[in-house]
Amino acid sequence: MNKDFFYNLKNIKPIKSNFFISASASKLIFSILLCFLCLTFLSQNAHATHVRAGDLTAKRISDISLTYEITAIIYTDDGGVPPDPEIEFDFGTGETRMVTRLSGVSIGNSTTRNTYTTTYTFPGAGEYNISVAIRNRNENIVNIPNSVNTAFHIQSTFLINPFLGLNRSPVLLVPPIDFARVGEKFIHNPGAYDADGDSLAYIFVTPKRAINTPVEGFSLLDDPSFGGESEDGGATTATLDPITGDLIWDTPGRTGQFNVAFIVQEWREGILIGQVNRDMQIIVRDNPNKRPILEIPQDTCVTAGAFLRGTITATDPDDDFVNLFAYSALFEESQQLEPVPPRNYANFEVSGIQPPNGKEEAIFDWQTVCEDVRLQPYEVTFKAEDQPNPNSDKLVDLKTWRIRVVGPKPDTLIAEVNTIDNSISLSWFSYQCTNASEMTIWRRTGSFEFNPDTCETGLPAYTGYTQIGTNEIGNIFYLDDNDGEGLERGKTYCYRIFAKFPNPAGGESYVSEEVCVTIPTNAPYITKVSVEETDTENGEIQVEWSKPLDLVEEEFPRPYEYELFRADGFAGTQNYTQLGGRFAENDTTFRDTNLNTEEEVYNYRVLFYSNNDLVDSSAVASSVRLSATPLVNAATLNWTATVPWNNTDGRFPQHYIYRQTAADGTDFVLLDSINVFSGTFSYTDTELLDKVEYCYFVTTQGSYNKEGLPEPLLNKSQKVCIVSLDETPPCSPTTLFLDSLICETINFEDPIYCSDSLFRNNLRWQNDYSPDCDLEVSSYNLYFKAQIDDSLQFLVNTTDTTYSHEQVRSVAGCYVVTAVDAAGNESMFSNQVCNDNCPNYELPNVFTPNGDGINDTFRALDCPAFVKNVETKIYSRWEQLVFETTSQEDNNVFIDWNGENDNGKEMPSGMYYFQVKVTFNRLHPTDEVLILKGWVSLLRE
Incomplete structure (x- = not known):
């Protein structure tokens, strides 16, 4: 409503006149004014009741400044009022601007597509939330209460980062207005296209009514209150595929207008650089019409330069006439929305085979070029829309064809x-x-034989390249x-x-x-480095080599000889040692002994001599090193070797795993083989028994793939043994015993209760030897709590079945015990046993503070047992407080009042009233406090 109108009403001044207005005339004038106000309000309210849906996008248009072109596409209801001639943009910098409508185009479904575009230069790098707000949505949106009075707000985020270069946000090519039918699956895809080839992701969000403010009372499409069920009979669902952007509502349960919002995220080099907001409307009707069914080609890859053709078919179950549409940035007409790099545009041509009605076909073809190569696929969204009788609404089916263009393979390497x-x-x-x-x-x-699958570009890691x-x-x-x-x-x-x-x-x-x-060599080729004995001191490795194959004998006269050298590790010359002196021409094997093959890896090389002159050295070859990792009822084996031959030869891809169950003393047997053509030297042995030792070795296969050398080359690893992890806990001890303190037998005159002597709780327990549980026990965990309501705390781990728990001036507390096996598995708790203290505190009724050393103080009798604290107040017969103390102040639980008041003045003989609060160490907190009240006579001579 016009605020100036209210201002003018408030500022009407009374007019002095010789005539007056009657009461009835005053009422008439007020009624006219009220009607005028109501009409004005209704006019303004109707003016704002028209927004169905919208998108908000941006693109950088300058490489020398931070100037962006920002576009809001607003879809309005033609049945409402005309679109707003201008709307307000908020740039997220504190600055806003009114932007005039650039164009308006009818897209059918009683909807107009309105474009508002402006440019804006941002002050610097950063993240900006750009938004557009329009006063009201259209009325009667089912899942937005009071939609006619709810603002429409779309908010998109853009990251300005100089290091990421120019950026254009995704453009959503498929309009956000569609019809759906009660009881039939609804499908929508926004047809998002990113001209920069950035990766896109899709996420549902709640529609907004203001910046960062969601619509109040918004309900999801699959809210149970809307009824319905999915086509397969289950609950209604509404999903948004995060990768493809397919929005599927399976299925609407009631008629009406529904709104739903989502964002399209834009990722580059693992960084979220922006997100575009779409708020769309789905109009659900209840009519007998059924949606058409689309059939499109499967997602594919095409090599740049190839010609791609596909047939699209739409079939209508009701034999209605079907229209086919296609949305993609690959079409020339889409460039009105967003420019793309130069390319040969694709063609989409409807065949026009109707009538008879009920089926239509179209041909999509595209001559790709090198400029089309990109990591993300291109998307072509096809739409089939039927034309039912005038009493039914049009329904659609949408499907998206994803086409990835890859570069051709390089030629003639x-x-x-x-x-x-x-x-x-x-x-x-x-x-x-x-x-x-x-x-x-x-x-x-x-060599590694690799035939890439369709769309498998580059070189995967498993090829070993x-x-x-x-x-x-x-x-x-x-x-x-x-x-x-x-x-x-x-x-x-x-x-x-x-x-x-x-x-x-x-x-x-x-x-x-x-x-x-x-690379040719005049040296021998090492063909075997095989561990034949595994031991820390007496290990053995068999080493073999070939004669030089590429040697020109005329250039290198005989005699031929070899020297063999060994070093520690997979490569290198640490502890470089010559083995066996000089070897003759035909002597090409050596058994290396007295090695620590259990713990060490060794590498070897062979030097070749011609007529006593050094000619060349072989490549280094190491032994195969096997490691085993115990798992629960399983073991994982990994092995490696540094060798000049190929241990992943496609002709000999199997490595062999041998196993021995040490407990039964059998020889090693072939357990399994693994194809290492993928380059993974790993194997997991499963279904192993608890507490059984298993031993393994592996034999590798390899080849130089060179004529004249033996193949396959077989080499053994060292042997390694493990025990699989045990997760079975042992049986809990059957009975825990505690020597209880019997209060009736305590002599409280015993000085032990008056000193700081250590009390002791003696515990013992027995094992459960039931055959139904694990009998292996390596130790016990004892747990303790001082009071019944406390949590048990770990006390001690012991290998004995007895334990003496020493405590200061207290035996109160509870205990449980558990059994622990060698793998650290712990049993359930045993039975709980508890002990409690025996409280004792008595006071005399007379004392004589005369300094003779006998009965000089008011002091507790015998020995106060298990006392934690004493609070004392002593009053005269006139109820004056003459003495007050706590044992926390002087650590004296006996009181020991000497007959003086707190100022040191001797109190006269007489009767004195006392109140003593004694706190004991007890198992139950409710038993801790004892209040003693009475009289004591102070006698002085």
């Missing part, structure tokens, strides 16, 4: 060996996608000299390459074919 510096030169044909950013170079020892370099995309040469150290002679090196594309869209190519080369 070539590898050449340079024997002078032991390097390998790589080259390849110029890459056909010049928009790629770099070519990555990868290497492994030995390691990246060794990167080239700019135009550079087609690479030298591998192992960072200047040279590659090892006698080894076979294999290479692959693939291209990467620039961020933010990213993307990769398929990997090239593999190329392998071997």
